[in-house]
Amino acid sequence: MTALPYTALVTLLICLLLxxxxxxxxxxxxxYGIKAPAVTGHEMFERAYRIQMNTLxxxxxxLPTLWLFAGFMSDRGAAVLGTLWLAARxxxxxxxxxNPKKRGTGFGLSMLAFGALGLGAxxxxxxxxxx
Amino acid sequence: MTALPYTALVTLLICLLLxxxxxxxxxxxxxYGIKAPAVTGHEMFERAYRIQMNTLxxxxxxLPTLWLFAGFMSDRGAAVLGTLWLAARxxxxxxxxxNPKKRGTGFGLSMLAFGALGLGAxxxxxxxxxx
Amino acid sequence: MTALPYTALVTLLICLLLxxxxxxxxxxxxxYGIKAPAVTGHEMFERAYRIQMNTLxxxxxxLPTLWLFAGFMSDRGAAVLGTLWLAARxxxxxxxxxNPKKRGTGFGLSMLAFGALGLGAxxxxxxxxxx
Numbered sequence: 001m002t003a004l005p006y007t008a009l010v011t012l013l014i015c016l017l018l019x020x021x022x023x024x025x026x027x028x029x030x031x032y033g034i035k036a037p038a039v040t041g042h043e044m045f046e047r048a049y050r051i052q053m054n055t056l057x058x059x060x061x062x063l064p065t066l067w068l069f070a071g072f073m074s075d076r077g078a079a080v081l082g083t084l085w086l087a088a089r090x091x092x093x094x095x096x097x098x099n100p101k102k103r104g105t106g107f108g109l110s111m112l113a114f115g116a117l118g119l120g121a122x123x124x125x126x127x128x129x130x131x
Numbered sequence: 132m133t134a135l136p137y138t139a140l141v142t143l144l145i146c147l148l149l150x151x152x153x154x155x156x157x158x159x160x161x162x163y164g165i166k167a168p169a170v171t172g173h174e175m176f177e178r179a180y181r182i183q184m185n186t187l188x189x190x191x192x193x194l195p196t197l198w199l200f201a202g203f204m205s206d207r208g209a210a211v212l213g214t215l216w217l218a219a220r221x222x223x224x225x226x227x228x229x230n231p232k233k234r235g236t237g238f239g240l241s242m243l244a245f246g247a248l249g250l251g252a253x254x255x256x257x258x259x260x261x262x
Numbered sequence: 263m264t265a266l267p268y269t270a271l272v273t274l275l276i277c278l279l280l281x282x283x284x285x286x287x288x289x290x291x292x293x294y295g296i297k298a299p300a301v302t303g304h305e306m307f308e309r310a311y312r313i314q315m316n317t318l319x320x321x322x323x324x325l326p327t328l329w330l331f332a333g334f335m336s337d338r339g340a341a342v343l344g345t346l347w348l349a350a351r352x353x354x355x356x357x358x359x360x361n362p363k364k365r366g367t368g369f370g371l372s373m374l375a376f377g378a379l380g381l382g383a384x385x386x387x388x389x390x391x392x393x
Contacts, residue, residue, distance in 0.1 A: 001333030005390040037312035050168035071132030181299035202263030259267040
């Protein structure tokens with residue numbers, strides 16, 4: 001694992017993003033008076049909640065793919081694509097909170113980064129079988 | 132990690148399943164006119180959403196267990212059990228979308244595969260301590 | 263991976279906690295008559311559901327951080343902090359089910375354990391770059 005420090009660093013930043021989207025939900029609970037366990041009741045709270053959940057769903061896909069790319073292809077390549085994914089996800093979160101209709105571009109860019117990680121990781125794994 | 136290529140391949144397929152269940156929610160948003168951030172409003176959309184969430188919840192459990200089984204027991208064994216889990220989860224998703232009452236069999240089979248992964252991984256870890 | 267057996271063991275226990283919070287939701291479905299795909303309709307069911315989701319959200323953050331701490335710092339240190347996180351999360355789950363207002367202490371303690379894992383992992387990764 002110590003041989004993949006760039007991917008490790010990006011992983012910690014992804015965890016920080018997840019933490020941020022979760023903290024934002026907690027903040028919105030107070031701001032709009034949505035008491036746990038409710039997760040509906042105010043449009044702005046629901047946006048914060050959906051941003052958190054969608055970021056979480058994506059992270060569960062991206063984290064294994066990121067590490068497979070790092071292990072079977074390249075640590076630095078994984079870190080570059082992971083950083084692109086991270087930037088696109090920050091864009092998505094900010095745009096969605098302002099207007100759900102504007103969440104498409106950041107989402108689409110994060111999907112491109114994920115697709116590149118997935119295809120690269122697959123290529124790396126297939127090469128092991130072909131040796 | 133390159134020593135565990137079978138588990139790597141199954142992991143990419145699990146990520147593909149997660150992607151598929153998420154894409155299905157996006158499709159259902161359009162089909163049944165459920166605008167973000169809402170996650171309720173039409174039974175068929177809610178089924179797609181619950182399939183995605185339940186698959187996600189399970190994947191967060193299964194992915195670490197799969198890799199612990201691979202690392203402490205066997206790469207090919209992990210891949211076989213991971214493939215069984217994956218097949219059971221595809222069955223679950225298709226059955227649930229048609230009729231939530233029929234989600235039990237696929238769910239139960241995926242739990243058996245998960246249980247085997249968990250017990251196997253535990254056995255492998257305990258053996259390290261006993262050496 | 264076999265060089266990190268303590269972290270492996272704690273990971274299996276975290277998976278068991280996730281399994282327990284999910285099983286508790288299934289139990290609450292039966293007990294309070296909430297038929298899938300609904301996730302609302304009874305306060306006690308909604309508590310069980312939020313406990314599961316919040317534990318899941320946290321686990322997606324904690325599992326990568328735990329393993330980065332183990333790989334870049336110490337297997338036993340990661341296991342100690344991971345066990346603290348686990349204990350705090352069990353406290354959180356039990357307190358929340360009884361009264362959502364009492365979920366704060368367990369949650370806060372789990373955040374301290376997570377923060378220590380995150381800072382330790384970051385320190386370990388940074389040291390690799392500084393060598």
